[in-house]
Every structure is written in C-alpha cells, then in structure tokens.
Amino acid sequence: xxxxxxxxxxxxxxxxxxxxxxxxxxxxxxxxxxxxxxxxxxxxxxxxxxxxxxxxxxxxxxxxxxxxxxxxxxxxxxxxxxxxxxxxxxxxxxxxxxxxxxxxxxxxxxxxx
Amino acid sequence: xxxxxxxxxxxxxxxxxxxxxxxxxxxxxxxxxxxxxxxxxxxxxxxxxxxxxxxxxxxxxxxxxxxxxxxxxxxxxxxxxxxxxxxxxxxxxxxxxxxxxxxxxxxxxxxxxxxx
Numbered sequence: 731x732x733x734x735x736x737x738x739x740x741x742x743x744x745x746x747x748x749x750x751x752x753x754x755x756x757x758x759x760x761x762x763x764x765x766x767x768x769x770x771x772x773x774x775x776x777x778x779x780x781x782x783x784x785x786x787x788x789x790x791x792x793x794x795x796x797x798x799x800x801x802x803x804x805x806x807x808x809x810x811x812x813x814x815x816x817x818x819x820x821x822x823x824x825x826x827x828x829x830x831x832x833x834x835x836x837x838x839x840x841x842x843x
Numbered sequence: 844x845x846x847x848x849x850x851x852x853x854x855x856x857x858x859x860x861x862x863x864x865x866x867x868x869x870x871x872x873x874x875x876x877x878x879x880x881x882x883x884x885x886x887x888x889x890x891x892x893x894x895x896x897x898x899x900x901x902x903x904x905x906x907x908x909x910x911x912x913x914x915x916x917x918x919x920x921x922x923x924x925x926x927x928x929x930x931x932x933x934x935x936x937x938x939x940x941x942x943x944x945x946x947x948x949x950x951x952x953x954x955x956x957x958x959x
Contacts, residue, residue, distance in 0.1 A: 734886075761944040770852065772933060772949035773887075780944045788946065820886055824945035831877055832937075832945045834886040 732757045734835035736821050741840045743808070743815065751806045751838045753821035759833075760826045762804035766790060767818040767837075776819075779804055780826050808840060816842045845870040845936050849950035856924055857958050864919040864953045866934030874936040876917040877947070878908055881931045890932070893917065904928070929957045 734755045743749045755762065761780050765773040775788030779798040793812025798804055804823075808815045818839050824832040850865040868874065875894050879887040891902025898910040908919045917934060931954050935947040 736886075763944075763946060765947075765949075770951060772847075772849075772951040773935075773947070774949075775946050778944055778946050818884075822887075822947075826944055830945070831875075831889050831892050832947060834879075834888075836886040837884070839884065 734821055734823055734833055736819075736835035736838050739836065739838060741838055743840060743842050745842055746810045748807055748809050749815075749840065751808070751819055751821075751840070753804045753806065753835060754802055755804075755821075755823045755833075755835075756802060757823055757833060758801075759823035760801070761824045762798070763822040763824075763832065764788075764794070764796065764804070764806045765820045765822065767820060773820060776806065815840055845872075845874065845938070845948045847934050847936055847948055847950035849932075849934055849953050851953050852951065853954050853956070855956045855958055858926055859923050861922050862920065862924050862928075862955065864932050864934075864955065866917045866919065866950060868915050868917065868934070868936050870915075870936060872938060874938060875945075876908075876910060877935045877937070878902065878906070878917070878919050879933045879935060880904075881933065881952075883930075887933065890919070924955070924957045926957050926959065928955060930955060 737752045763778040764776040777796045779785035795807045821835040822832040848867045878890040893910045901907045934950040
C-alpha cells in the first residue's frame with residue numbers, strides 16, 4: 731500500500747539534545763511538508779520541499795532543520811535552539827500543482843523531559 | 844497571505860442530529876479548500892475538497908460542504924451524526940497558483956463530540 735510512514739510514533743528528548751524525526755513516502759510525490767500541531771492552534775508549517783536538494787522555510791522554521799537527499803525521504807531535526815519542542819509533528823506529501831490534496835502520515839509525538 | 848477561521852472550537856451534538864461546522868477564509872489569490880478529520884493521536888484524513896466546479900461538494904462518511912465565494916465560507920455539514928464522528932475537524936486552504944506545492948494554511952480546529 732502507498733502511504734507516508736513517520737517514525738517513531740512517540741519520542742522523548744532531554745533538554746539540550748537534538749532529535750531527528752523520520753518521514754518516508756512511497757507515493758512518488760515531489761513535494762513534502764512538515765507541520766507542527768499544538769492544542770487549540772491547528773497545524774503550522776515548519777518546512778516544505780518541492781524537489782530533491784531544495785527546501786523552503788515555512789511559518790515557524792526557527793529551531794528546526796531539514797534535508798531532502800532523496801525523493802522519498804524528508805527528515806526533520808528538532809535542535810536545541812527550539813524553545814518549546816514538545817508537540818505533535820505531522821509529515822505530508824503531495825504532487826506539485828494539479829488538482830489534488832496533501833496526504834498525511836500518522837504523526838510523531840515529541841516530549842521533552 | 845491566507846488565513847482560516849473556524850468559528851467554533853467545540854461543538855457538542857446528540858447522536859442522529861444534524862451538524863454544521865463553520866469555516867471562513869481570507870486570501871488575496873484563488874484557493875483550493877479542504878476539510879480534514881483527525882482522530883486522537885492520529886494523522887489527518889481528507890474528508891472532502893473543493894477545487895473547482897459545483898460549489899456543493901460531497902465527501903466520505905456522509906459529509907458535505909458548500910463553497911460560498913461571496914461570503915468566503917466553506918461550511919461542513921452532516922444531516923445525521925454518529926458516535927463514530929467524534930473527532931477534530933480542520934478546515935484548510937491551499938494556494939491555487941499553477942506549479943506551486945500544496946502547503947496548507949489551517950484553521951485552529953473544531954472538536955465535534957457526539958453524545959448518546
């Protein structure tokens with residue numbers, strides 16, 4: 731089955747540590763996205779990429795970094811510079827242009843302890 | 844820039860009653876419109892989308908929405924809800940420009956709780 735796989739589902743991090751969230755898709759989509767979800771605030775865009783080796787900042791990119799070395803993969807690193815990293819992180823993918831929607835993974839819940 | 848306003852953060856409704864979840868948006872360009880549903884600790888699932896054509900859009904699980912361009916609204920409706928419809932619902936918009944990625948601007952969500 732085609733889809734988006736995020737791992738791990740739950741992640742705990744100590745303050746001051748970097749952590750990387752995995753996102754893999756086998757939908758052959760060119761575009762991939764990372765969103766952060768906080769209670770009562772909906773989803774906010776962190777980074778997105780339309781093509782391999784290229785990505786753009788979203789609305790809340792500070793304290794995060796990404797890479798896009800392969801079409802299928804778009805890992806997100808939450809750095810120690812991110813002041814409030816505890817959140818639910820969602821990865822999505824879509825085609826570029828065209829009449830279609832974004833497809834979402836099942837999310838990773840990150841907790842700083 | 845785009846923005847999405849979901850007017851109700853919580854909507855309780857009794858089983859088999861009708862429900863409407865309200866969504867208004869603002870944008871300087873034409874947009875696509877979406878409703879997604881999220882069950883606890885899960886990702887988002889597409890309910891329905893408006894891209895063009897008929898302003899009344901039918902989706903999964905008996906939901907429908909109507910695009911009203913003059914009122915910049917995209918309200919979600921269901922004539923008779925079930926306990927299993929209890930979830931959070933998100934309205935979202937995406938830039939219509941050709942060749943652009945589908946980055947979405949979301950509303951803050953509406954928690955629908957269906958009571959027995």
